[in-house]
Amino acid sequence: xxxxxxxxxxxxxxxxxxxxxxxxxxxxxxxxxxxxxxxxxxxxxxxxxxxxxxxxxxxxxxxxxxxxxxxxxxxxxxxxxxxxxxxxxxxxxxxxxxxxxxxxxxxxxxxxxxxxxxxxxxxxxxxxxxxxxxxxxxxxxxxxxxxxxxxxxxxxxxxxxxxxxxxxxxxxxxxxxxxxxxxxxxxxxxxxxxxxxxxxxxxxxxxxxxxxxxxxxxxxxxxxxxxxxxxxxxxxxxxxxxxxxxxxxxxxxxxxxxxxxxxxxxxxxxxxxxxxxxxxxxxxxxxxxxxxxxxxxxxxxxxxxxxxxxxxxxxxxxxxxxxxxxxxxxxxxxxxxxxxxxxxxxxxxx
Amino acid sequence: xxxxxxxxxxxxxxxxxxxxxxxxxxxxxxxxxxxxxxxxxxxxxxxxxxxxxxxxxxxxxxxxxxxxxxxxxxxxxxxxxxxxxxxxxxxxxxxxxxxxxxxxxxxxxxxxxxxxxxxxxxxxxxxxxxxxxxxxxxxxxxxxxxxxxxxxxxxxxxxxxxxxxxxxxxxxxxxxxxxxxxxxxxxxxxxxxxxxxxxxxxxxxxxxxxxxxxxxxxxxxxxxxxxxxxxxxxxxxxxxxxxxxxxxxxxxxxxxxxxxxxxxxxxxxxxxxxxxxxxxxxxxxxxxxxxxxxxxxxxxxxxxxxxxxxxxxxxxxxxxxxxxxxxxxxxxxxxxxxxxxxxxxxxxxx
DNA sequence: TTTAGCAGACTCCGGCTAAGACTGCTAAGC
DNA sequence: GCTTAGCAGTCTTAGCCGGAGTCTGCTAAA
Numbered sequence: 001x002x003x004x005x006x007x008x009x010x011x012x013x014x015x016x017x018x019x020x021x022x023x024x025x026x027x028x029x030x031x032x033x034x035x036x037x038x039x040x041x042x043x044x045x046x047x048x049x050x051x052x053x054x055x056x057x058x059x060x061x062x063x064x065x066x067x068x069x070x071x072x073x074x075x076x077x078x079x080x081x082x083x084x085x086x087x088x089x090x091x092x093x094x095x096x097x098x099x100x101x102x103x104x105x106x107x108x109x110x111x112x113x114x115x116x117x118x119x120x121x122x123x124x125x126x127x128x129x130x131x132x133x134x135x136x137x138x139x140x141x142x143x144x145x146x147x148x149x150x151x152x153x154x155x156x157x158x159x160x161x162x163x164x165x166x167x168x169x170x171x172x173x174x175x176x177x178x179x180x181x182x183x184x185x186x187x188x189x190x191x192x193x194x195x196x197x198x199x200x201x202x203x204x205x206x207x208x209x210x211x212x213x214x215x216x217x218x219x220x221x222x223x224x225x226x227x228x229x230x231x232x233x234x235x236x237x238x239x240x241x242x243x244x245x246x247x248x249x250x251x252x253x254x255x256x257x258x259x260x261x262x263x264x265x266x267x268x269x270x271x272x273x274x275x276x277x278x279x280x281x282x283x284x285x286x287x288x289x290x291x292x293x294x295x296x297x298x299x300x301x302x303x304x305x306x307x308x309x310x311x312x313x314x315x316x317x318x319x320x321x322x323x324x325x326x327x328x329x330x331x332x333x334x335x336x337x338x339x340x341x342x343x344x345x346x347x348x349x350x
Numbered sequence: 351x352x353x354x355x356x357x358x359x360x361x362x363x364x365x366x367x368x369x370x371x372x373x374x375x376x377x378x379x380x381x382x383x384x385x386x387x388x389x390x391x392x393x394x395x396x397x398x399x400x401x402x403x404x405x406x407x408x409x410x411x412x413x414x415x416x417x418x419x420x421x422x423x424x425x426x427x428x429x430x431x432x433x434x435x436x437x438x439x440x441x442x443x444x445x446x447x448x449x450x451x452x453x454x455x456x457x458x459x460x461x462x463x464x465x466x467x468x469x470x471x472x473x474x475x476x477x478x479x480x481x482x483x484x485x486x487x488x489x490x491x492x493x494x495x496x497x498x499x500x501x502x503x504x505x506x507x508x509x510x511x512x513x514x515x516x517x518x519x520x521x522x523x524x525x526x527x528x529x530x531x532x533x534x535x536x537x538x539x540x541x542x543x544x545x546x547x548x549x550x551x552x553x554x555x556x557x558x559x560x561x562x563x564x565x566x567x568x569x570x571x572x573x574x575x576x577x578x579x580x581x582x583x584x585x586x587x588x589x590x591x592x593x594x595x596x597x598x599x600x601x602x603x604x605x606x607x608x609x610x611x612x613x614x615x616x617x618x619x620x621x622x623x624x625x626x627x628x629x630x631x632x633x634x635x636x637x638x639x640x641x642x643x644x645x646x647x648x649x650x651x652x653x654x655x656x657x658x659x660x661x662x663x664x665x666x667x668x669x670x671x672x673x674x675x676x677x678x679x680x681x682x683x684x685x686x687x688x689x690x691x692x693x694x695x696x697x698x699x700x
Numbered sequence: 701t702t703t704a705g706c707a708g709a710c711t712c713c714g715g716c717t718a719a720g721a722c723t724g725c726t727a728a729g730c
Numbered sequence: 731g732c733t734t735a736g737c738a739g740t741c742t743t744a745g746c747c748g749g750a751g752t753c754t755g756c757t758a759a760a
Binding site: 398400419421 | 701703704705708710
Binding site: 110111144145147149151157159161167169171245246249250255257260261264265268 | 494499507517595607614615
């Protein structure tokens with residue numbers, strides 16, 4: 001008896017989940033509340049609408065779906081979507097052709113910056129949502145060459161060549177005036193000592209050697225260290241590249257111009273979006289933020305799907321898409337996943 | 351008799367113009383069609399609504415205003431706005447405090463790039479419209495220092511320092527492998543020969559001297575010239591910086607989400623906007639494009655107010671704002687004008 | 701030339717109705 | 731005990747109607 005009861009329970013929750021799944025799939029497709037009659041037809045379960053209604057009522061009690069008003073069908077809640085993506089979703093395999101396109105497009109990029117912006121554009125184009133890719137973290141960047149150039153008294157231009165293709169300029173103000181030959185000497189020393197190491201390593205070694213030999217070091221050497229310290233100290237580039245923002249305007253649920261404006265303002269101010277991306281850079285694999293889950297008002301009604309990209313098993317950035325909560329997760333997830341993998345492969349130092 | 355008729359005609363067109371002016375001013379203020387009764391009150395002319403109606407009818411015949419439907423007031427047409435800004439407008443003087451803010455904000459910028467983006471933000475913030483500033487033309491940029499850095503076989507990083515604050519990197523691929531000392535020699539020569547001149551001058555001199563001495567020149571010198579040519583040949587940066595795009599979302603006339611999307615897409619693709627800006631870089635002073643005048647569909651319903659900025663009397667870029675046709679021209683025009691002047695002053699090489 | 705007055709047109713708004721879509725409930729059936 | 735048919739009730743949507751308000755164009759008078 002007990003056993004039979006348990007089995008019934010199990011088959012019941014299974015049925016409920018299956019119905020939730022079809023409901024969400026259907027809702028994602030046409031964006032309108034799903035009624036019991038429609039769900040009965042779609043479910044493939046040969047149940048009458050009345051039975052479906054009972055199940056739907058249960059699902060509503062569980063907070064997985066809700067009815068916009070008394071006599072409308074049901075739409076998924078954030079919690080419903082969460083359950084859907086966590087355990088119900090069956091992702092669609094990607095077409096090989098699309099994967100190839102991604103690979104080729106990214107491989108054709110000239111430098112790191114354009115790889116990043118290409119990745120963002122591709123994500124946006126393929127998913128028809130907004131693509132986002134963070135700039136790679138500096139910690140994973142190997143210094144290849146450093147050069148100093150005197151701009152004017154006490155102003156020095158520092159040129160950093162990194163990873164064979166990326167170049168950064170920084171202008172620093174110094175305490176004292178350096179002669180051209182002094183700068184040359186400093187650069188020579190730093191190149192001999194630190195070329196080939198990654199920036200964070202250099203930074204930490206710099207600090208220790210400065211402390212160790214504060215007195216014994218000759219003046220120029222000490223100044224050199226100070227220079228280098230100043231260069232590496234400059235703010236790290238917390239930044240991302242967006243593409244296809246306007247894609248969001250095609251979605252009905254984004255018709256509220258104020259919501260849209262808030263979202264776009266968030267894109268511009270970058271802070272809120274970076275916060276989300278920061279969270280997912282720490283997590284191992286793919287992350288999905290659904291609607292208000294992120295605790296951020298402007299992201300109500302939108303979901304963010306992200307995946308970290310890495311070089312040599314170290315996560316150096318995040319990429320993903322931003323779209324309405326009602327997005328085709330089954331299609332979007334593999335796209336984000338693959339793009340992250342391809343980007344990782346491309347960025348691997350050769 | 352003839353004289354009196356002429357005088358009457360004149361006073362009549364004067365009256366019509368005055369009425370057009372008040373109508374547009376009023377419409378700019380509250381964005382709703384203006385009826386004869388309202389206009390009669392606002393005009394200060396002590397005429398009855400009936401008389402006003404006759405005049406409005408004339409104005410409509412002239413294509414300066416139109417009625418959205420039979421029993422509504424009148425709104426200005428593009429042609430009406432054109433007449434308004436060309437001959438009727440009285441611009442408001444700017445508050446000294448605002449001018450000071452602009453000056454300080456721009457002067458505080460670290461380098462050319464940030465001056466440009468600051469200018470764009472300020473325009474957007476003060477006018478509550480979308481600010482746009484083109485990057486300065488390269489032709490007006492003085493080379494201060496050039497440096498070559500070998501990245502790998504046949505790949506060279508070129509560093510150009512311009513105008514004391516701006517730095518540009520270009521990576522070029524060469525036909526043959528250059529040694530470090532060869533590069534050093536080339537750089538030394540170019541610095542000695544060309545430092546302090548502007549890039550376009552350098553470019554033309556380069557070409558002539560290459561032709562002149564093709565055979566007599568020693569090999570390295572010839573290679574040096576080729577290098578320099580390659581550097582300067584790289585595409586010029588046709589680009590602009592936008593700020594405050596989302597401000598446009600606050601305007602009622604922009605409620606059509608499709609129009610808005612098209613406009614934003616145009617911002618992103620840059621081509622259409624650059625076309626407008628190109629036109630106004632050639633004109634001497636301030637330019638105003640009203641609605642569809644520009645011949646561009648996406649710019650229906652929006653106006654663009656631009657002013658060129660210059661260094662040493664040479665126009666090197668354009669700046670302005672983009673907003674609904676119904677914008678407060680009397681306030682916007684001086685703001686754009688002053689900002690252009692301030693930017694010109696700031697960019698003057700010291 | 702200006703004005704008053706009037707008929708006509710059109711928008712906007714609220715209220716009302718009919719149609720349609722669902723739900724929840726109850727009672728009957730397997 | 732689960733499932734189902736049927737039914738009453740609820741809510742949205744679209745459409746229609748009528749009144750209020752606005753504004754125009756016309757005509758005739760000042």
